[in-house]
Structures are given as C-alpha cells and as structure tokens.
Amino acid sequence: MHLAKSNAISLVGLTGTVVEVEADISSNLPGFVLVGLPDASLSEATARVRAAIVNSGLNLSQRKITVNLSPAAVPKFGSSFDLAIAVSVLAANKPFAKSRLAECVHIGELALDGSVKPVNGVLPAVMAARSAGFSTVIVPAANFAEAKLVNSIEVLPVNNLRQVVNIHGYDCAVDVVTLPDVEKTPPAQSSEKDIADIYGQDSAVESLVIAAAGGHHLLMIGSPGVGKTMMAERFASLLPNLSLEQSVETTAVHSIAKNRGLIGSGLIVRPPFEAPHHTASAVSLIGGGTSIPNPGLVSLAHNGVLFLDEAPEFQQPALEVLRQALETGEVAISRAAGTARFPARFQLLLAANPCPCGNALNPKVSCICSAVSRQRYINKLSGPLLDRVDIRLQIQSINATQALLARQETGRQTTEQARLRVIRARSLAAERLSGTGYSLNAQIPASLLHKRFAASREATRLLDIALKRGSISMRGYDRCLRLAQTICDLDAGERVDESHIARAVTMRGSERLAGAAA
Ligand SMILES: [Zn+2]
Structure with missing residues (x-):
C-alpha cells in the first residue's frame, strides 16, 4: 500500500480549518486526480505539483496518483495547498526517513520550477495551525516575517520544494534558505502628518481630539477648501497604537486581502486609515469575490478609521x-461554498459640503441651491447612519487676515501632545468601564449609560429641558451624555458637570442641518 498524509489549512474569512491531504498511489493507468471539493485554482494544483516535483529533480511516481482533501465538506480555495499535496505525493511514493509529517502543517504555492511562492492569509492560517495543536508549520520564506508573529509554534521558512522534503529527512542536496530583506516597520507616526499644520481651526481640531479620545464617529460639514480632508488625514495620527490583540486582528485581515502587499512586513501597529472614493461600490466596501471571499474596505479599516469624503x-x-x-x-x-466573516469595527469620519454647490456656509459667495435640493442632498446621509454619528461639526472658512494671524501664533498643539491627552482620557474611560466589555465612551449602550455616567441633576438640567421641549430626542440626549463624558475625561474631571454638557450640546450640532436624524 502506498499511502501518505500531510496537513494544510483552509481559510474562509479569518477562520482556518485543518485539511488532511491524503495521497494514494495505485497500480492503475498513470494519472493524477484531486478529489474533495477543490475550486478551479486548486484543481490546477495537479499540473503545478507535477511540474514542480519533476523540475526539482525529485521522483514522481509513474502510476496513478489520487489525492483526497478531507473533510470534503470544508471549502478549499486557492493555491496554498500545493506544498502539502506535493509532500504527500512524494511520501506516498517513497516514505520519508524521519517523518514529521503528522505534526506539521504546510502552507505555500509551488511554481513550475519547484520554488515556493508566497500566499495570502498566512497569519490567520498559522494561528489556526497552532490552535489545532500542530508543533511545526512550513511557510514560504517571503511570508516568514508574518508567520513568526505567532508564538508557540515552530515556523520553518522555505524557498523551494527540495528544502521542504529535506526537512522531512528526504535525502537530497539543498541550498541555504534565503529570507527576503524585511523592511523594518516604520517608527510610529513618522510619516503621519501633524495637526499643528491646521491653522485657525482650533475648535475643530479640539473636536477631532474629542472624537479620538471617545471613539466617537464624526461628521464634518463645510465649504470646499475649508480643510476637511486635511483634518481627516491627520485624525488617525491622534489615535494610540493598537493593542497586541488589535494588531494581530488587523494584520490578519490585511494578510487575507489581495494586493495589499503585506508580504515581508510585520505586524500592523498603527490604526489603519481607509478613504474610499465616493464612486466606491457596496461590494468594495463590504468585501466579496467570486470564490475566495475577500475583505472589503470596512474590514481593512478594522481598529482604524474609515473616511468618506463627500x-x-x-x-x-x-x-x-x-x-x-x-x-x-x-x-x-x-x-x-460557505460564509466568511470579517471584523469591521472602525471609527467613521464623514465629510460633506453644506449643499450641492458647496457655498451655503460661505459668507462671501452666495449659495445657488434651492431649499429642496439642499435638504435632498443632506438627506442622502440616511437617518439611521447619522444616528450613530456623535459629533456633527460645522467648519467655517477663515479669511486671509485670520489665517495670517493664526500662522504667527506659536505654541500650537502638536499631534504628539494631543495623542498623549487622548491616551490619558482613554485610560480613564477604560478604568471606569472595566468589567463591562467596553473600553470607549462611544461604545456604551444606552442601558449602561445611565448607570456608569453618573452626571449630577444640575449638570443634565440643560438636556432635560431640551428633551421636554422636544428639541432633542432620547438618542440625542444619550449621545450628548457620552460626548460630555469624553470631554470630562480629557479634562481629567472627576464628574461630568454643566460645562461639559454645554460643550457636548454644541458639538453635537443642529439636528436640522443633519437632515432627518435623531
Ligand atoms: Zn448651495
């Protein structure tokens, strides 16, 4: 009996399942079949594996080879099974001397010349191998930096098939494994722009800091050229580095995404910033793909910022x-073939002109839009979407004199100073919310809000009156409370007071401008 088994990982979304690759060599007519729900790119594996084995100078059986991938019900995509298939085929033909096959997972695509090519999703695949109890994983050298982010599992990089079989005790001459030059992760924020470059918009900048500290979604409304994009680009730099857990999650999503070029680089430590163009389709935002589910921009922005300009x-x-x-x-x-789930917890930044012509807030140029078209424009941001946006900021343009004066000012707050404030405020919030499963003020559900945010009666008087008069909804009330708590945390205040509430009410902006919301 000529039979051998090796292991690979099937990835659907971020979930990896161990797939057993079993090769059988029988005395029937020569052939090479692959069974067990392979997709098209996987079916082509037989051609790649055959050529890779022959061109590596290894011995391919001249009889009938059957490779079965099991469990059959687990969907299998892509080319990362090549290595496991080649190894089991070779081992079925001639058993390896000191076999480590049973405790080893193989990940990698084979080129026709026998070299091992990098694949997507190595980080989540290695994590799945570790949780399934394997001691060793063999990965393409180009994916080594990413794979070795996972602790407690031996990661062996390889450049070609001969090196793989050599690991398993197959007697053949091999060259030394060469690793790609890993670009070092750039020091945090080195390439990030500074908020000190924003002139004459101090209160808008402070709103950005508050949004960063509390994790509040934010809408900026202002005429073209007022600096909305400039502010959004600097927003992510106000956020603290990702925690280790967040880093791993975010890196795993980017690892699966096609064309993201993660290969060679290490863990993502800064919050990602994604800014799709307004022509972006729903599929590009949410993710998709015909056979292999690919994460969309909302998932690539996971633990970071999604900015929608216009x-x-x-x-x-x-x-x-x-x-x-x-x-x-x-x-x-x-x-x-199945359902892939990707995480998508991001902070939303929206920017909008005040009206279709963009001049509604401009004191110098008059707006040519009708009231109806203005309303229709802002209503496009539906109520349910705006309902989740805590801060609605109107950004006024500044005139030349103001700009000149602002430029001469010294001691403007830098990104680094603001980020320190954000970190301090976040740790206060995390402390207060410990045990609830939340860490940011914006995340608190209404049920917990009133228990955890003990604002005094006097402090909320302003809101109570507005609620009674009907000028604010219950949801709007809660949003103000969350915002006031963040403002209080930034001030290192003990308790939310009237001034915090008053500032929160201003920042929440007018509900009328924000269309049908609240
Ligand atoms: Zn207009």
Whole structure:
C-alpha cells in the first residue's frame, strides 16, 4: 500500500480549518486526480505539483496518483495547498526517513520550477495551525516575517520544494534558505502628518481630539477648501497604537486581502486609515469575490478609521452596507461554498459640503441651491447612519487676515501632545468601564449609560429641558451624555458637570442641518 498524509489549512474569512491531504498511489493507468471539493485554482494544483516535483529533480511516481482533501465538506480555495499535496505525493511514493509529517502543517504555492511562492492569509492560517495543536508549520520564506508573529509554534521558512522534503529527512542536496530583506516597520507616526499644520481651526481640531479620545464617529460639514480632508488625514495620527490583540486582528485581515502587499512586513501597529472614493461600490466596501471571499474596505479599516469624503455623493447601497457594518461590527460574506466573516469595527469620519454647490456656509459667495435640493442632498446621509454619528461639526472658512494671524501664533498643539491627552482620557474611560466589555465612551449602550455616567441633576438640567421641549430626542440626549463624558475625561474631571454638557450640546450640532436624524 502506498499511502501518505500531510496537513494544510483552509481559510474562509479569518477562520482556518485543518485539511488532511491524503495521497494514494495505485497500480492503475498513470494519472493524477484531486478529489474533495477543490475550486478551479486548486484543481490546477495537479499540473503545478507535477511540474514542480519533476523540475526539482525529485521522483514522481509513474502510476496513478489520487489525492483526497478531507473533510470534503470544508471549502478549499486557492493555491496554498500545493506544498502539502506535493509532500504527500512524494511520501506516498517513497516514505520519508524521519517523518514529521503528522505534526506539521504546510502552507505555500509551488511554481513550475519547484520554488515556493508566497500566499495570502498566512497569519490567520498559522494561528489556526497552532490552535489545532500542530508543533511545526512550513511557510514560504517571503511570508516568514508574518508567520513568526505567532508564538508557540515552530515556523520553518522555505524557498523551494527540495528544502521542504529535506526537512522531512528526504535525502537530497539543498541550498541555504534565503529570507527576503524585511523592511523594518516604520517608527510610529513618522510619516503621519501633524495637526499643528491646521491653522485657525482650533475648535475643530479640539473636536477631532474629542472624537479620538471617545471613539466617537464624526461628521464634518463645510465649504470646499475649508480643510476637511486635511483634518481627516491627520485624525488617525491622534489615535494610540493598537493593542497586541488589535494588531494581530488587523494584520490578519490585511494578510487575507489581495494586493495589499503585506508580504515581508510585520505586524500592523498603527490604526489603519481607509478613504474610499465616493464612486466606491457596496461590494468594495463590504468585501466579496467570486470564490475566495475577500475583505472589503470596512474590514481593512478594522481598529482604524474609515473616511468618506463627500459622503452624500456615495451611492445609497454603499451607505446602507456601511450602516449594517456599524451596527454589528462585522460583515458576513456568503458564497455557495460557505460564509466568511470579517471584523469591521472602525471609527467613521464623514465629510460633506453644506449643499450641492458647496457655498451655503460661505459668507462671501452666495449659495445657488434651492431649499429642496439642499435638504435632498443632506438627506442622502440616511437617518439611521447619522444616528450613530456623535459629533456633527460645522467648519467655517477663515479669511486671509485670520489665517495670517493664526500662522504667527506659536505654541500650537502638536499631534504628539494631543495623542498623549487622548491616551490619558482613554485610560480613564477604560478604568471606569472595566468589567463591562467596553473600553470607549462611544461604545456604551444606552442601558449602561445611565448607570456608569453618573452626571449630577444640575449638570443634565440643560438636556432635560431640551428633551421636554422636544428639541432633542432620547438618542440625542444619550449621545450628548457620552460626548460630555469624553470631554470630562480629557479634562481629567472627576464628574461630568454643566460645562461639559454645554460643550457636548454644541458639538453635537443642529439636528436640522443633519437632515432627518435623531
Ligand atoms: Zn448651495
């Protein structure tokens, strides 16, 4: 009997399942078949594996080879099974001397000349191998930096098939494994822009800091050229580095995504910043793909920032999927083969002109839009979406004199100083919320809000009056409370007071401007 087994990992979304690759060599007519639900790119593995084995100078059996991937019900995509298939085929033909096959997982695509090519999703695949109890994983050398982020499992990099079989005690001459030059992760924030470059918009900048400290979603409304994009670009730099757990999650998502070029680089430690164009489709935001589910921009922004410039110009379906992602914190992509889930907890930044012509807030140029078209424009950001946006900021343009004066000012707050304040405020919030499963003020559900945020009666008087008069909804009331708590945390205040509430009410902005919200 000529039979051998090796192991590979099937990835659907971030979930990895161990797949047993079993090769059988029988005395039937020569042939090479692959069974067990392979997709098209996997079916081509037989051609790649055959050529790779022959061109590596290894011995391919001239009889009938059958390779079975099991469990059959687990969907299998892509080319990362090549290595495991080649190894089991070779071992079935001639058993390896000191076999480590049973405790080893193989990940990698084979080129026709026998070299091992990098694949997507190595980080989540290695994590799955470790949780399944394997002691060793063999990965393409180009994916080594990513794979070795996972502790407590031996990671062996390889350049070609001969090195792989050599690890298993197959007697053949091999060259030394060469690793790619890993670019060092750039020191945090080195390439990030500084908020000190924003002139004459101190209160808007402070709102950005508050949004960063509390994790509040934010909408900026202002005429073109007022600096909305400039502010958004600097927003991510105000956020602290990701925690180790967040880093691993975010890196895993980026590892699966096609064309993200993670290969060679290490852990993502800074919050990602994604800024899709307003023509972006719902699929590009949420993710998709015909066979292999690929994460979309909402997942690539996981633990970071998603910025929609000219938000009302986005197509309605795109805004709708965004709302769903905000609600659940994850997206599920269903395909015939199975459902992939990707995390999608991001901070949303929206920018909008005040009206279609953009001049409604401009004191010098008059707006040419009708009231109806203005309302229709802002209504495109649907109520349910805006409902989740705590800060609605109106940004006024500054005139030349103001700009000149602002430039001469010294001692403007830098990103680094602001980030320190954000970190301190966040740790106060995390301390207060310990044991609740939340860490940011913006995340607190209404039920917990009133228990955890003990604002005094006098402090909330302003809100109580507004609520009674009907000028604020219950949801709006809660949003103000969350914001006031963040402002209080930034001030290192003991307890939310009237001034915090008053500032929160201002920052929340007018509900009328924000269309049908609240
Ligand atoms: Zn207008």
